[in-house]
Amino acid sequence: MSWIVDNQLTGFQKFCVNVIKCGPVPKHIAIIMDGNRRYALKNKMGKTEGHTKGFERLAECLLWCRELGVKEVTVYAFSIENFNRTKEEVDTLMSLAKEKFEKVFEEKDKIMMEGIKIRVLGNLSLVPEDIRILLAKSVLLTKDNDKSILNIAFSYTSRDEIVHSMKTIVEGLEAKKIEPRDVDVDLLSYCMYSNQSPDPDILIRTSGEVRLSDFLLWQIAENTQICFTEVLWPDFSIWNLLGCVFKYQRAYPTLKKYKDVCQSKRKILSNRIIAFLEDIEKKRMEQMEVYAKA
Amino acid sequence: MWRIAVYETLYSLIHGLYTVFEFFCGVFEYVYKIVFFTCHEFLFPSQKSIRLKELVDKIKKKPKHLTVLLGPEEPEVADLANLVIWCLASQILFISFYDHKGTLKKKEEKLQTEVKKRSGETAQIIWYTDENSNLENGFKGSKVHVKVITEEDSKMSAVNITNSLLESRERDFTIENIHKHFVKQFNFPDPEMGIVFGKDYCFYNYPPWQMRLTEFFRLTSLKGITYAQFLQLLVKFTSREQRLGK
Numbered sequence: 001m002s003w004i005v006d007n008q009l010t011g012f013q014k015f016c017v018n019v020i021k022c023g024p025v026p027k028h029i030a031i032i033m034d035g036n037r038r039y040a041l042k043n044k045m046g047k048t049e050g051h052t053k054g055f056e057r058l059a060e061c062l063l064w065c066r067e068l069g070v071k072e073v074t075v076y077a078f079s080i081e082n083f084n085r086t087k088e089e090v091d092t093l094m095s096l097a098k099e100k101f102e103k104v105f106e107e108k109d110k111i112m113m114e115g116i117k118i119r120v121l122g123n124l125s126l127v128p129e130d131i132r133i134l135l136a137k138s139v140l141l142t143k144d145n146d147k148s149i150l151n152i153a154f155s156y157t158s159r160d161e162i163v164h165s166m167k168t169i170v171e172g173l174e175a176k177k178i179e180p181r182d183v184d185v186d187l188l189s190y191c192m193y194s195n196q197s198p199d200p201d202i203l204i205r206t207s208g209e210v211r212l213s214d215f216l217l218w219q220i221a222e223n224t225q226i227c228f229t230e231v232l233w234p235d236f237s238i239w240n241l242l243g244c245v246f247k248y249q250r251a252y253p254t255l256k257k258y259k260d261v262c263q264s265k266r267k268i269l270s271n272r273i274i275a276f277l278e279d280i281e282k283k284r285m286e287q288m289e290v291y292a293k294a
Numbered sequence: 295m296w297r298i299a300v301y302e303t304l305y306s307l308i309h310g311l312y313t314v315f316e317f318f319c320g321v322f323e324y325v326y327k328i329v330f331f332t333c334h335e336f337l338f339p340s341q342k343s344i345r346l347k348e349l350v351d352k353i354k355k356k357p358k359h360l361t362v363l364l365g366p367e368e369p370e371v372a373d374l375a376n377l378v379i380w381c382l383a384s385q386i387l388f389i390s391f392y393d394h395k396g397t398l399k400k401k402e403e404k405l406q407t408e409v410k411k412r413s414g415e416t417a418q419i420i421w422y423t424d425e426n427s428n429l430e431n432g433f434k435g436s437k438v439h440v441k442v443i444t445e446e447d448s449k450m451s452a453v454n455i456t457n458s459l460l461e462s463r464e465r466d467f468t469i470e471n472i473h474k475h476f477v478k479q480f481n482f483p484d485p486e487m488g489i490v491f492g493k494d495y496c497f498y499n500y501p502p503w504q505m506r507l508t509e510f511f512r513l514t515s516l517k518g519i520t521y522a523q524f525l526q527l528l529v530k531f532t533s534r535e536q537r538l539g540k
Contacts, residue, residue, distance in 0.1 A: 022305035251494035
């Protein structure tokens with residue numbers, strides 16, 4: 001099963017996509033793909049097979065998003081907390097991840113042709129080396145693509161990200177790259193792993209769970225339409241996705257109003273801050289190259 | 295060209311129909327609430343207590359801290375006071391109200407009077423206002439801690455912590471240590487349960503650090519919320535299971 005699947009939408013599905021596209025379309029969707037194990041249990045298959053089915057669904061969902069014109073998708077692939085699962089399951093998940101990221105290079109041409117940029121959000125220092133190399137290489141390979149963006153939260157928790165951002169700022173202050181008066185909410189946002197992305201417009205969590213489980217807390221807090229749905233991730237269909245977008249469209253006027261209020265409070269960035277942020281981004285890329293070469 | 299016209303017409307039609315549908319749902323809910331309320335209050339008052347008792351029996355687990363996200367609606371003091379009283383009755387120790395519009399802060403005094411009027415002598419209500427945030431120890435009756443959260447308590451607290459870290463030359467960037475700072479600022483435990491009020495499901499800058507494991511439930515409107523509705527949410531909360539990544 002590959003990252004890029006052929007377009008299998010029926011005529012009617014395509015028609016509905018076109019209708020929904022007449023309204024405001026989200027720029028960025030975040031997904032907690034929950035329910036692979038429950039799906040496996042329900043269908044009497046092994047956990048691994050459940051996770052594989054989950055990945056297949058992700059590839060399809062990315063296609064639907066491209067069809068809809070959603071530019072950016074962020075998925076919660078592996079939480080730092082997931083390292084606490086049984087060794088057997090962590091190993092399974094890691095080997096699945098390895099297999100999928102090796103696939104990125106097998107399907108290099110297709111991915112480059114579709115212009116897909118892969119970014120990884122998370123604390124990569126905790127990831128086993130063989131996978132870290134693959135993650136870093138995928139990021140570097142696709143860094144100049146810009147048609148659609150896939151952010152993979154791997155070895156990620158939001159609290160870890162917030163602490164990372166605070167640390168970055170304190171270090172910047174100590175190195176005199178920025179000044180104490182530069183420190184505000186926006187600067188913290190710009191120092192998150194997700195600093196290259198707008199806040200998600202929609203958060204989808206499948207399988208009936210109704211909490212955020214340490215995923216993008218900072219980015220979702222402000223202006224995101226939350227969609228908790230009962231369906232298990234491998235059963236997630238284009239109709240579920242369209243349903244979520246429809247709800248987003250219902251909420252759009254209210255969200256927009258609040259967004260404008262928040263935006264109006266934002267300051268214009270000074271050259272000093274811009275230089276600091278460019279420096280962070282440069283360092284991050286350099287770190288990726290170090291990881292890739294290991 | 296005609297295709298686009300078809301898509302656009304259908305789009306407007308679907309959203310238009312949905313608006314009508316929503317309107318009738320709202321009317322239905324309103325009428326239902328009134329009929330239900332009258333039946334229970336006046337026709338079969340004994341039925342009511344049986345039903346409530348059934349609900350209470352189903353509640354096996356309660357949140358320590360219940361947080362209420364008020365959304366765009368302008369809340370009635372009476373409804374808010376009810377929530378506080380119900381928490382008191384259900385032995386939920388902490389309740390907080392998040393109001394991104396910042397209007398509740400102004401009504402806080404009114405709310406305090408209203409709660410006092412209903413709670414009676416034996417209960418202790420501890421308000422966490424700016425001036426007073428101390429716990430009175432040694433009290434034996436039922437009690438509840440109440441706090442109004444504003445946007446200032448949200449992402450700004452991360453800025454404050456960053457500044458204080460810099461000043462104190464403290465360089466312990468572990469999640470545990472930073473969490474201690476957040477707890478100190480927030481003054482309340484992390485909420486285990488949240489009720490989001492509003493037609494749209496959005497957090498309006500709720501403090502992000504604190505909502506890591508909060509179980510969220512949504513109700514369309516706070517207006518006239520009943521004790522049965524409140525209990526039903528607690529029943530839902532009981533059925534949640536936290537796996538913590540496992």
